[in-house]
Amino acid sequence: MSSRTTRALLTGKIGNRVIDIIDKKRGTNWAGRQAMKIDPELISHITGIDPAKxxxxxxxxxxxxxxxxxxxxxxxxxxxxxxxxxGANLITGVAAALVKEASLDGRINADYCVFETDERYLYKIREQLSCDNLLVTNLEKDQVQRNGDPDFVYRKIARVVDRFGMKLFLNGDEPRSCSLADRTDRAVFYSVDKHDASFTKDDTFVTMPCPKCHRSIRFDYYNNDGMGSFRCENCGYTNHNGADSADYTATDADFTARKFCVNGTEFPMPYDQPYMLYNYAAAACACKELAGVTEEESAAALADFVLLEGRIETLEYKGNHIKYIRFKQENPETLQNFINVVAADPEEKTVVIGIGTVEDYDPYYINSFYTFDCDFSRLKDANVRKFIFTTDTIAYDAANSFIYGGADPGKIEILPVSDEEKILEAIAAEGCSNVYLTIKLHTFEGMKEFARKEK
Amino acid sequence: MSSNYKIFNEIRKNTSGHDAVLSNVSELGFDKDTRALHILWMYPDALNVFGGRGDLMALMRISCLMGLPTEMRRLDSLADDIPLDWADIIYFASGDLTCMADILKVQKTRQEDYRRYAESGRMIIAVSSSGAVLADETIMSDGTSVKGLGLLRMKMTEREKIHGDDLWFTTREGIEVTGNQIQLLDVELEEGQEPWGTIVYGRGNNDNGSEGAETGNVIYTACVGPALVRNPWLAADLLRRAAKAAGVSGEFSLDDEDIRQEILSAEEAREFIRNKMQH
Structure with missing residues (x-):
């Protein structure tokens, strides 16, 4: 190992220690960045890694x-x-994780390496770290300021698959990512059966172009926005790339008893939001294919699984029970999930929606066009007393998308502020104790802090 | 809120089937044989990236508010015949760039019909990447190129890096428009081609102060938002122009009281952009 790599390793280890002292939960891009400044090829110099694992x-x-x-x-x-x-998923985040576990001679002593990788950095990471296995959860609209259309990301991933020839674990119910199967002879599919929270959209909604022939994809139903039973009426492309069934299928979802099955084995459901079924199926699939972990063993392990920020968080304020559900700006699937959760609750409720400035990249901008992919009509008969649209940059516009989508304008209140105290006071003034909230995480954290001080 | 808003929702609710015509003719109290304005929504599933569906919702909503009899059809399949004789407005929303070659292959088989359609003064609107349909040529980053219908004298080139930001411009007709721009393609207007507008803030065609292109009633814009939701006065103007070309007669006015929400939304957007311009 070169002295440069040794210096990079040492720098990364010190950087990791510093981050640990500041906040153990923080991502570790920073330490990796410092290490890779010294050795840009650091990851490729780390040894002891079996690409099959x-x-x-x-x-x-x-x-x-x-x-x-x-x-x-x-x-x-x-x-x-x-x-x-x-969650540090850039190349520097992967470097930081490897540096943390590597010995001073740059050797990893581990059974498996499991890395979340940013779609756009996948090629760069794979160039330095040999890997035989790639799991793609789904490819949806997101971060259009850097990704443009979802096909842009598809092409990036396809380039990796074409160049390096990996075994793929694919969501058989999401048309775009599922079609990556055409690029390998080693594709394994996971899927979710229709369940109580599955839904349809009327014909005024759009779907997506078939990734193979660019004609229309039709969905018989959705399990999650953009995922479900689909087919292309032109070329016949359908779920799990035409295979009769997926290799791993989540079935018998029972959101009340919080359980489901994968290939006949009963699993606990630690988080009961419908989209999590795809994550459970993906995990069961990957663990069995990668390490031979049986469905029974995965099910047992899930019983005590805790996901950071994965639950519907709650906040009590002046007798109001506020349920906070995160959504990703510019990503209609997560907003649709919020809508679906709200619509599933028959009790009277106030709904607070804080679609705000997009601050992922420079320049910051205001964007709500992705909301027009969502089906707000589900909220029409959802016993909503009041919709409160807030944030100081885009509250009126966000409310417009709900109005155009079928929400009753008489039930909409605009609160054009981002001030946590004012949002909480508006909730309290409404007088409905059952409250659903989606807003930027840092605003919610500010609301929690304010509520804590008020107690 | 006007009762016409309710009509729009009822239309949505009562429409099913992909060949269905979304119509406000009877709801607005017109005789069923009344000549309505015909809007053709091109390939909604293939061209669906930046909220184009909202533009169509806006055209329908604003036509209701203006008392303009309007019918809308989706053209779902590339295999379907393009009803150019029926349409008064043809709308191409933005879509995946990789779809453009297939879409153009079909449109090019009707190139002469499109030329006659445009010369008759009927309207075509293409947004963002779908400008490739109207352009002379579009060059992709892999070096391949596709020839467009050539109804607008412009050349588009795929950018290495996407440019996403707010957009604020004034059209040649003097209409102020705010929205977003997710620029996958730079646009070069050829000699003699008029832009659609002048930039107040944003990149526009090629960071040169111009936005979009317009010849007669054939319009390309990079503006998404959806632009017609965020700027209903623009939707109203386009509907009036198209109605005039189609011979649909009447006084079609839009009451500010019916679009108060949108007016406040635009003020909010302009304020946000002004702050950016100052810093």
């Missing part, structure tokens, strides 16, 4: 959850796993 997990939604789940299951079976579970 390396898994990259990428996609638009769910990659953090699946990475956490796979790592948890493997560790619960006694395997030593190197992973970036804190």
């Amino acid at each position: 390396v898994l990259f997990i990428t996609g638009t939604n769910g990659k953090s959850s699946v990475t956490n789940m796979v790592t948890h299951i493997l560790r619960s079976r006694g395997f030593k796993v190197v992973s970036n579970v804190e």
Whole structure:
């Protein structure tokens, strides 16, 4: 090992220690960045890694959850796993995770490496770290400011698959990522059966172009927005790339009893939001294919699985029970999930929606066009007393998308502020104790802090 | 809120089947044989990236508010015949760039019909990447190129890096428009081609102060938002122009009281952009 790599390793280890002291839950891009400044090829100089036991997990939604789940299951079976579970998913985050576990001579002593990887950095990471296994959760609209259309990301991933020829674990119910199967002879599919929370959209909604022939994809139903039973009426492309069934299928979902099955084995459902079924199925699939962990063993491990920020968080304020559900800006699937959760509750409720400025990249901008993919009509008969639209930059516009989508304008209140105290006071003034809230995480954290001080 | 808003929702609710016509003719109290304005929504599933569905919702909603009899059809399949004789507005929303070659292959078989359609003064609107349909040529980053219908004298080139930001411009007709721009393609207007507008803030065609292109009633814009939701006065103007070209007669006015929400939304957007311009 060169002295440069040794210096990079030492720098990375010190950087990791510093981050640990500041906040153990923080992502670790920073330490990796410092190390890679010294040795830009650092990852490729780390030894002791068997490519057959390396898994990259990428996609638009769910990659953090699946990475956490796979790592948890493997560790619960006694395997030593190197992973970036804190969510630093750029090449520097992968470097930081490897540096942390590597000896001073740059050797990794672990059974498996499981890395969440940013879709756009996948090629760069794979160039330095040999990996035979790639799990793609889904490819949806997201971060259009850097990704443009979802096909842009598809092409990036396809380039990796074409160049390096990996075994693929694919969501058989999401048309775009599922079609990556055409690029390998080693594709394994996971899927979710129709369940009580499955839904349809009327014909005024759009779907997506077939990734193979660019004609229309039709969905018989959705299990999650963009995922479900689909077919292309032109070329016949359908679920699990035409195979009769997926290799791993989540069935018999019971959201009340919080359980489901994968290939006949009963699993507990630690988080009961419908989209999590895809994450569970993905994790069961990856663990069995990668490490031979049986469905029974995965099910046992899931019983004590805890996902950071994975639950509906709650906040009590002046007798109001506020349920907070995160959504990703510019990603209609997560907003649709919020709508579906709200619509599933028959009790009277206030709904607070804080679609705000997009601040992922420079320049910051205001964007709500993705909301027009969502079906708000589900909220029409959802016993909503009041919709409160807030944030100081885009509240009126966000409310417009609900009005155009079928919400009753008479039930809409605009609160054009981002001030936590004012939002909480508006909730309290409404006088309905059952409250659903979706807003930026830092605003919610500010609301929690304010509520705590008020107590 | 006007009762016409309710009509729009009822229309949505009562429409099913992909060949269905979304119509406000009877709801607005017109005789069923009344000549309505015909809007053709091109390939909604293939061209669905930046909220184009909202533009169609806006055209329908604003036509209701203006009392303009309007019918809308989706053209779902590339295999379906393009009803150019029926349409008064043809709308191409933005879509995946990789779809453009297939879409153009079909449109090019009707190139002469499109030329006659445009010369008759009927309207075509293409948004963002779908400008490739109207352009002379579009060059992709892999070096391949596709020839467009050539109804607008412009050349588009795929950008290495996407440019996403707010957009604020004034059309040649003097209409102020705010929205977003997710620029996958730079646009070069050829000699003699008029832009659609002048930039107040944003990149526009090629960071040169111009936005979009317009010849007669054939319009390309990069503006998404959806632009017609965020700027209902623009939707109203386009509907009036198309109605005039189609011979649908009447006084079609839009009451500010019916679009108060949108007016406040636009003020909010302009304020946000002004702050960016100052810093």
